[in-house]
Amino acid sequence: MALTTACLCCATLLVVHYSVKEHAREQVVAEAHTSLLAFDVLLHQHQNTLARKADLLATKAAMTGDDDDPGAAQSSPDALESDGSDLVAVADGAGRVVVLHSSPSSFSAADAQDMLARSSAEGSRSDWWYVGDSLYQVALEPIGHGPRKIIVGREIDYRAVHDMGRISRSQVVFSYDRHIIASTFRPIEEQEADKKLQSASSRGQIEMGDDQFFADSLELTNRSGSVVRLTVLKSFSESAALISRLNHLLLALGLVAVLAGAVFVFLISDTFTQPLANLLEGFQALERGDSDFPLHANGGDEVAQTTRAFDRMRDTLRKNEAQKQQLEDQLRQSQKMEALGRLAGGVAHDFNNLLTVIKGHSELITDRIALADPVLMSGQQIRKAADRAATLTRQMLTFSRRQALQPKVLNLNAIVDDMGKLLKRLIPEDIEVIFRTQESIGRVKADAGQLEQVLLNLAVNARDAMPRGGKLTIETQNATVDQDLARIRPSVEPGEYVKLVVSDTGTGMDAETKTHIFEPFFTTKEPGKGTGLGLATVYGVVKQTDGFIWVDTEIGVGSKFEIYLPRVNAKLDADVMRRDSPIRIAAPETVLLVEDEAEVLTLARDFLTAAGYQVLTAENGERALEVALGDNSIDILVTDVVMPRMRGPELAQRLRRVKPGLKVVYVSGYLEPNETDGDFLKEASFLNKPFSREMLVHQVGEALRKSAPANVAVETVAN
Ligand SMILES: Nc1ncnc2c1ncn2[C@@H]1O[C@H](COP(=O)(O)OP(=O)(O)OP(=O)(O)O)[C@@H](O)[C@H]1O
Numbered sequence: 090m091a092l093t094t095a096c097l098c099c100a101t102l103l104v105v106h107y108s109v110k111e112h113a114r115e116q117v118v119a120e121a122h123t124s125l126l127a128f129d130v131l132l133h134q135h136q137n138t139l140a141r142k143a144d145l146l147a148t149k150a151a152m153t154g155d156d157d158d159p160g161a162a163q164s165s166p167d168a169l170e171s172d173g174s175d176l177v178a179v180a181d182g183a184g185r186v187v188v189l190h191s192s193p194s195s196f197s198a199a200d201a202q203d204m205l206a207r208s209s210a211e212g213s214r215s216d217w218w219y220v221g222d223s224l225y226q227v228a229l230e231p232i233g234h235g236p237r238k239i240i241v242g243r244e245i246d247y248r249a250v251h252d253m254g255r256i257s258r259s260q261v262v263f264s265y266d267r268h269i270i271a272s273t274f275r276p277i278e279e280q281e282a283d284k285k286l287q288s289a290s291s292r293g294q295i296e297m298g299d300d301q302f303f304a305d306s307l308e309l310t311n312r313s314g315s316v317v318r319l320t321v322l323k324s325f326s327e328s329a330a331l332i333s334r335l336n337h338l339l340l341a342l343g344l345v346a347v348l349a350g351a352v353f354v355f356l357i358s359d360t361f362t363q364p365l366a367n368l369l370e371g372f373q374a375l376e377r378g379d380s381d382f383p384l385h386a387n388g389g390d391e392v393a394q395t396t397r398a399f400d401r402m403r404d405t406l407r408k409n410e411a412q413k414q415q416l417e418d419q420l421r422q423s424q425k426m427e428a429l430g431r432l433a434g435g436v437a438h439d440f441n442n443l444l445t446v447i448k449g450h451s452e453l454i455t456d457r458i459a460l461a462d463p464v465l466m467s468g469q470q471i472r473k474a475a476d477r478a479a480t481l482t483r484q485m486l487t488f489s490r491r492q493a494l495q496p497k498v499l500n501l502n503a504i505v506d507d508m509g510k511l512l513k514r515l516i517p518e519d520i521e522v523i524f525r526t527q528e529s530i531g532r533v534k535a536d537a538g539q540l541e542q543v544l545l546n547l548a549v550n551a552r553d554a555m556p557r558g559g560k561l562t563i564e565t566q567n568a569t570v571d572q573d574l575a576r577i578r579p580s581v582e583p584g585e586y587v588k589l590v591v592s593d594t595g596t597g598m599d600a601e602t603k604t605h606i607f608e609p610f611f612t613t614k615e616p617g618k619g620t621g622l623g624l625a626t627v628y629g630v631v632k633q634t635d636g637f638i639w640v641d642t643e644i645g646v647g648s649k650f651e652i653y654l655p656r657v658n659a660k661l662d663a664d665v666m667r668r669d670s671p672i673r674i675a676a677p678e679t680v681l682l683v684e685d686e687a688e689v690l691t692l693a694r695d696f697l698t699a700a701g702y703q704v705l706t707a708e709n710g711e712r713a714l715e716v717a718l719g720d721n722s723i724d725i726l727v728t729d730v731v732m733p734r735m736r737g738p739e740l741a742q743r744l745r746r747v748k749p750g751l752k753v754v755y756v757s758g759y760l761e762p763n764e765t766d767g768d769f770l771k772e773a774s775f776l777n778k779p780f781s782r783e784m785l786v787h788q789v790g791e792a793l794r795k796s797a798p799a800n801v802a803v804e805t806v807a808n
C-alpha cells in the first residue's frame with residue numbers, strides 16, 4: 090500500500106516536472122520574442138527622438154541663416170553634451186561633412202562622410218552607422234529646403250545595451266556582420282557568445298558554458314551583406330532554477346504525501362488489517378479444532394465488535410462441546426450400567442429361584458434335624474451361605490435398578506435416627522459422629538430399607554477412609570437447586586429436594602478414582618475387604634428414586650457425598666412392615682400358588698401347607714385360571730411376577746374380575762420394567778426372592794388381614 094502510494098506520487102511528480110519544464114521552455118521562447126518586439130519599439134522611439142533632435146537643429150540652422158556653419162551652435166562640445174547625443178554632424182550640399190562632433194572622438198570626418206554617402210544613396214532619413222568599432226543609430230534631416238543635412242546619432246555602447254538588458258532581464262547583443270559590437274555579456278562570456286552567434290542561425294537554441302539560451306534576433310539594417318542585428322538571448326537557467334525550486338517543492342510535497350500515506354496505511358493496518366488478520370487466523374484455528382487461539386479485540390470499531398462476537402460464539406461452541414462430551418460420557422456410563430443391569434437381572438432371576446430352593450430346603454433340614462445331629466451344622470452353614478448369596482444378588486439388582494422397591498412417603502430424619510443407633514455400633518470410637526438433621530424437613534418417596542442401605546454404605550465407606558480416626562458428619566436439609574446451583578452441580582437438575590449429606594475427614598480420592606467409584610465391583614480395598622458394590626448400590630437406589638448424587642473430594646482433606654431426593658407433598662405413609670415379625674399359624678384359608686419354577690413351587694407349597702393353609706398350585710397363569718374357575722374358595726393368590734405367557738399382574742387382574750376382592754401377594758427376584766403391568770403393587774403385597782419360610786407365611790398372613798381393595802369392577806373372565 091505504502092509502495093503504491095510512493096509510486097503514484099513519483100509518477101505524478103514526473104508528469105508535473107516534464108509538463109512544467111515544457112511550459113517553461115515555451116515561456117522562454119515567448120519571452121525572448123516579446124523582448125525583441127519591445128526593443129524594436131524602443132529603437133523606433135530612439136529613432137524618433139534622434140529625428141526630432143535633428144529636425145530641431147536643422148530648423149535652428151535655417152533660422153540663423155549661417156550657411157557656412159549651420160551647426161555652429163553645436164560646434165562646441167558643451168552643446169553636444171547638453172543635447173545628450175553622441176554624434177552631431179553637418180554636411181554641405183556636396184555631401185562633405187563640414188562639422189563633426191562625436192564621442193568617442195575616434196570618429197573622423199572621412200568616416201562620417203563615407204557613411205553619409207551610403208545613407209544618402211539609399212535616401213533614408215534613419216540609419217545605422219558602424220564606424221571604428223562603434224555602432225550609431227542616426228537620423229538625417231535636411232536643413233531648410235537646401236541640400237545640406239544635419240546628422241544626429243546615438244552610440245549603441247555598453248551603457249545603452251545594459252539599459253535595454255535591464256528592461257527585459259535577458260541578454261541583449263548588437264552585432265555587425267555577426268560580430269558583437271555591444272552586449273550585456275561579461276567580456277569572457279562575450280567572446281564565447283561571439284563565436285556561437287557566428288555559427289548559429291538567427292533564431293534557435295544556443296549552448297554556452299553550462300547554460301542554455303534561446304536566441305531571437307531582428308535585422309536592423311542590411312546593406313550589401315553587412316547586417317546590423319539585434320539579438321535577444323533568454324536564458325533557460327532562470328526557468329531551470331524555477332523548475333528546480335519547483336522540483337524541490339514537489340519532492341517535499343511528495344515526501345509529505347508518502348509519509349502521510351505511510352501513516353494512513355499504518356493507521357488502517359493497525360485499526361483494520363491486523364485485527365482482521367487476527368480474526369481470520371482465529372477462524373482458521375477454529376476450523377482446525379483449536380478454539381483457544383488468542384484474539385485481540387480492542388476498541389469499539391466494527392472489526393473489534395465482530396471479533397468479540399466471534400469470541401462469544403467460540404465460547405458457546407466450546408461450552409456446547411464440553412456439554413456434548415459430558416452428555417456422551419453420561420450416556421456411555423448409563424448404557425454400561427444398563428447392560429450390566431440386564432446381565433445382573435437375567436442372572437438374578439434364575440439365581441434367586443435356586444437360592445429360594447437352597448434356602449428353603451436348608452431351613453427344612455435344620456428344622457427337622459435334632460439339635461445333637463452333626464448334619465445340623467452343615468445345614469446352618471448352607472443357610473448362611475445362601476443368605477450371603479441372596480444379599481449379593483440383591484445388591485446387584487439394586488445397582489441395576491431392577492430391585493423391587495416398596496416406595497413409601499417418609500421422613501428422612503426418621504431413617505437417620507433409626508440408623509444412628511446401628512451406626513454407633515459400627516463406627517469405632519476414634520471417629521466422632523455428628524448428626525445435623527434439619528427440623529421440619531420435607532418428605533420423600535423412597536424405599537425405607539434401601540435408604541437405610543444407602544446411609545449404611547456411605548457411613549461404612551467414610552469409616553474405612555478414616556483408619557486413624559476423624560469426623561463423620563451426617564446432615565439432612567431441604568435444598569432448592571436453582572439454575573445457578575445446577576451450573577456448579579451439572580449432574581443435578583433444578584428442583585426442590587431433601588438433601589442427605591455424608592462427609593468425612595478421611596483420605597479423600599484422586600480424580601481417577603472418583604470417576605470409577607459408582608461402577609460395580611470397583612474397589613481400592615484389599616481383596617476380601619470390599620466387593621466394590623457399596624456405591625454402585627447407592628447409585629442404583631438414588632437413581633431409582635429419581636434423585637441425584639454429587640461428590641466432592643480432595644486427597645488428604647476428605648470426601649462429601651450429597652444425595653438429592655425429590656421432595657414430595659403427599660402425606661406420610663404408615664410404618665413399613667417389619668420382616669422379623671413372629672410367624673403366626675394361619676386359619677385354614679385357601680391359597681392359589683402360581684410359580685413356573687417347579688422346585689420353588691413345591692417348596693412354597695410345603696411352607697404354606699405346614700403353616701396350615703389349603704394350597705392349590707399352578708405352574709403358569711393359564712393353568713391358574715382353570716384352577717380358580719374350578720374352586721370358588723380361593724382367598725388369596727400368591728404368584729410369581731415374571732412368568733412365560735402370562736405375567737403375575739395380568740393373572741391377578743383376570744382373577745379379580747371373577748373374584749373381586751381377591752388378595753394378592755407377588756413374589757419376585759427382580760422386576761423388569763413392563764408398561765402393561767401399571768402400578769400393580771398398589772393393591773397387593775410383595776415378597777422378595779429368595780424368601781424364607783417365615784417371610785412367606787408372614788406376608789400371606791398380613792395380606793389376608795388387610796381390608797379388601799375398594800372399587801374393583803365385577804366382570805366375567807374373558808377366557
Ligand atoms: N468416603 C470415602 N473416602 C475415600 N474413598 C472412598 C470413600 N467412599 C468410597 N471410596 C472409594 O470408592 C471405592 C468404591 O467404594 P464402594 O463402597 O463402592 O466399594 P468398597 O467400599 O470398596 O467395597 P464394598 O462393596 O464393601 O462397599 C472404595 O474402594 C474407595 O476407594
Ligand SMILES: [Mg+2]
Nearest residue numbers: 546550623624
Ligand atoms: Mg463400600
